[in-house]
Amino acid sequence: MKNCLSLLYFLFSINAFAQTAATHISKGNDFYLRLQFDLAEDQYRKALELNPHNTEAQYNLGNALMQQKKYKAAIEAYDAIATNDKSIKAAAHYNAGVSYSKQQDLPSSIDEYKAALRINPADKEARENLQKALQEQKQQQQQNQKNNKGGGGGMSQNDADKKLRDLEQKEKDLQHKMQKGQGGQAPSGSKDW
Structure with a gap:
């Protein structure tokens, strides 16, 4: 009789274990349909804690993660699916x-x-x-x-900007030297650079 009760308790435990994982998946699906992807993710994770090889929970977890734009985690969930x-x-x-x-x-x-x-x-x-x-x-x-x-031999935008600034500075320096050489004043009638 004692063995029979132990066997019955064991079978009940297995059934409750499986039923709980299915319950979490069902709750997760409800949350998913209501667009509550974070809550769905939690339920699928709980199902996987109880049954790590549950293909449905693993796949649904990937979908919930993808909907939350957690793409890297979603890919990991999809890669973890072991099924035929x-x-x-x-x-x-x-x-x-x-x-x-x-x-x-x-x-x-x-x-x-x-x-x-x-x-x-x-x-x-x-x-x-x-x-x-x-x-x-x-x-x-x-x-x-x-x-x-077409990028000037592979020149980056920053390099091109720096060269342009350097050329502008050289032009200003040249103008300044020319003005100093003529007594600090530009000749009348001449145009500014």
């Missing part, structure tokens, strides 16, 4: 790609979109975002090449 469920894995790669795009990390974004498409080649949004990221990367490369060719 291809749709979740593809969605995690896609969302990581979006997070990288928001951080202007185009190479990483492109890699994530490609990973999503390897898992789910029919993902139209991943394909479109990949094309946009590739196009933006190409434009950046062209702009960089253009700046390097």
